[in-house]
Amino acid sequence: MDPRDYEAWYDTPRGRWIGAREFEVLHGLVAPPPAASILDVGCGSGYFARRFARSGHPVIGLDPALPMLRFVREHPASLPGVAARAEALPFADAAFDYCLALTSLCFVGDPLPAMAEMLRVARRGVVLGLLNRHSRLFAEKFGHSGYRGARWDSVGAPADWCAALGESCVVTWRTAIFLPRGGPLSRGFERILPGGLPFGGFIAAVVRREV
Secondary structure, three states, X not given: OXXXXXXXXXXXXXXXXXXXXXXXXXXXXXXXXXXXXXEEEOOOOOHHHHHHHHOOOOXXXXXXXXXXXXXXXXXXXXXXXXXXXXXXXXXXXXXXXXEEEEOHHHHOOOHHHHHHHHHHHEEEEEEEEEEEOOOHHHHHHOOOHHHOOOOOEOOOHHHHHHHHHOOOEEEEEEEEOOOOOOOHHHHHHHHHXXXXXXXXXXXXXXXXXXX
């Protein structure tokens, strides 16, 4: 997707609501301390990277797509960007407080190498945004438009990935975007349904190694 098209979607009423709601759930779940450093893996156009940066966190965007990185660097709220893949992060162990991967793992064929790399470079935890196959969003969008080729997971997927890697981790999660149309009904349900239900279209998960 062209980064300008991606950003334009976030400027639509539905896109603004979804973006704001997903960031609210993510930031609340992570509760990052002030100035915690963040690597946004698969940052795309940098939408979420800029949201975290506005909250006071130093953020570096990482993406294999050069047009996306050019957009991130040339945006009025410019951020540093690195061209690399999630499976081979060009950083030392524990180089960042957090690694983010917000729907980017949904387009990686095998999430395990990327997950191993993010756990390696993150001191405090890995923050994931995943698409939920047990959701209304899946029923409406599977195979369509920007969702074509995406993998849809469940709330148990991050724990399964850690187990497959032999990592002992604690995973906390919430879901959001229960009704994805974005109208008054969607927003009303979002206010009353608890994030502990496993049926929201967006899964926010924080993975921390046990200590």
